[in-house]
Amino acid sequence: xxxxxxxxxxxxxxxxxxxxxxxxxxxxxxxxxPRLILTVMVVAWIARIAxxxxxxxxxxxxxxxxxxxxxxxxxxxxxxxxFRPRTIFGRTVDLHVAAKHRIHHTAPWVLSDTFVPIRTLxxxxxxxxxxxxxxxxxxxxxxxxxxxxxxFATFGLVYEWIHYxxxxxxxxxxxxxxxLWQHHRWHHFKNENYWYGVTRIEGDMLLGTxxxxxxxxxxxxxxxxxxxxxxxxx
Numbered sequence: 001x002x003x004x005x006x007x008x009x010x011x012x013x014x015x016x017x018x019x020x021x022x023x024x025x026x027x028x029x030x031x032x033x034p035r036l037i038l039t040v041m042v043v044a045w046i047a048r049i050a051x052x053x054x055x056x057x058x059x060x061x062x063x064x065x066x067x068x069x070x071x072x073x074x075x076x077x078x079x080x081x082x083f084r085p086r087t088i089f090g091r092t093v094d095l096h097v098a099a100k101h102r103i104h105h106t107a108p109w110v111l112s113d114t115f116v117p118i119r120t121l122x123x124x125x126x127x128x129x130x131x132x133x134x135x136x137x138x139x140x141x142x143x144x145x146x147x148x149x150x151x152f153a154t155f156g157l158v159y160e161w162i163h164y165x166x167x168x169x170x171x172x173x174x175x176x177x178x179x180l181w182q183h184h185r186w187h188h189f190k191n192e193n194y195w196y197g198v199t200r201i202e203g204d205m206l207l208g209t210x211x212x213x214x215x216x217x218x219x220x221x222x223x224x225x226x227x228x229x230x231x232x233x234x
């Protein structure tokens with residue numbers, strides 16, 4: 001496996017060679033985003049277990065997150081990650097996470113850009129999460145809210161892992177992963193207007209963005225979403 005890949009990530013022009021999944025995991029955990037999500041997940045599960053009082057609401061919330069997850073991936077990818085800068089009242093409006101995603105498309109082998117931007121995660125964890133927990137506890141038991149946070153963080157970590165792994169040189173060893181690997185690589189190298197799912201493809205299948213790749217033209221902008229053709233820092 002390549003050494004100092006985090007330090008050398010700016011010049012990464014081909015997939016980082018991964019010999020084993022243990023190597024992949026060790027490298028994965030060197031990045032800030034997976035470590036933060038892992039921390040939130042562990043704390044949420046510990047808090048949920050400590051509170052106790054498991055009910056059918058917990059099952060409903062867990063199944064709800066599982067059912068909605070592919071559509072969440074699709075909606076976030078389409079409307080947030082692929083958000084295009086626009087001018088409103090003379091000012092350019094852009095999203096930090098969208099700007100980072102455009103950089104990711106320009107240089108897909110730069111592993112540091114495969115993760116949710118740490119600034120976005122910090123906003124979610126220290127602003128969005130407390131608001132959610134307080135608002136939730138006014139309607140339903142706090143224990144059920146903690147279940148939602150724990151399940152959501154777990155799926156978030158899986159998302160980061162799969163997305164990261166697809167952008168390394170690790171080759172598919174199972175039919176399940178091969179499908180995800182192929183779909184996401186088509187999104188990056190075939191046409192950015194299709195195959196938005198990362199860990200689940202049901203959203204693409206039901207919303208019409210999982211066509212036969214042989215029937216889709218190769219997009220000239222798949223690697224250049226902003227039209228500038230270069231990688232810059234955001």
